[in-house]
Amino acid sequence: EDQVTQSPEALRLQEGESSSLNCSYTVSGLRGLFWYRQDPGKGPEFLFTLYSAGEEKEKERLKATLTKKESFLHITAPKPEDSATYLCAVQGEYLRGSQGNLIFGKGTKLSVKP
Amino acid sequence: DAGVIQSPRHEVTEMGQEVTLRCKPISGHDYLFWYRQTMMRGLELLIYFNNNVPIDDSGMPEDRFSAKMPNASFSTLKIQPSEPRDSAVYFCASSFGFLKGYTEAFFGQGTRLTVV
Numbered sequence: 405e406d407q408v409t410q411s412p413e414a415l416r417l418q419e420g421e422s423s424s425l426n427c428s429y430t431v432s433g434l435r436g437l438f439w440y441r442q443d444p445g446k447g448p449e450f451l452f453t454l455y456s457a458g459e460e461k462e463k464e465r466l467k468a469t470l471t472k473k474e475s476f477l478h479i480t481a482p483k484p485e486d487s488a489t490y491l492c493a494v495q496g497e498y499l500r501g502s503q504g505n506l507i508f509g510k511g512t513k514l515s516v517k518p
Numbered sequence: 519d520a521g522v523i524q525s526p527r528h529e530v531t532e533m534g535q536e537v538t539l540r541c542k543p544i545s546g547h548d549y550l551f552w553y554r555q556t557m558m559r560g561l562e563l564l565i566y567f568n569n570n571v572p573i574d575d576s577g578m579p580e581d582r583f584s585a586k587m588p589n590a591s592f593s594t595l596k597i598q599p600s601e602p603r604d605s606a607v608y609f610c611a612s613s614f615g616f617l618k619g620y621t622e623a624f625f626g627q628g629t630r631l632t633v634v
Contacts, residue, residue: 445628447625449625450624453622506551506563
């Protein structure tokens, strides 16, 4: 069964304390892995797309990496404004009887304290 | 562009009533998605359209749910009759060339539905 599992469910960090969020996936033919950020009361906001193992992308304090089984979202020296839920999603070749729907994990809720 | 626009932002209705959620996608986007988000199940795809045509509705939970896209700038998700277990946040998202160029989907602010 194709699925996405994110860990931990929640993470509390002190400002400046670097850490990583994990997204493990099983999918038939990965076409893309997406990271989104979701603030309370808002829709998910796109961060990154990764297409193949070994690929890395960076944006400010965030860096996403991809292997054949998982992706990591590394947060370097986080600030309180980085507090949000981070969602991982995969797009596969033949999910749900159709092409390439996004399957989301349940997210990691990150809290960064000053 | 103002992004994906959903209305209403909040809806409280009584069990058995009809509920209609509305979505205006980003101009020029050819894919439109309806998602439902709950604490227990996270984000679940309900249905998606390509060029106004429904492509995959296998995520629609029951016949009580229906979705339409009469034109490129408007879509509705209807629940009739509504039940308490339908309470969730419903998101609409749009994308351009989603299945061709692996482009990201842009989400609206969501509609928080409460059925009492």
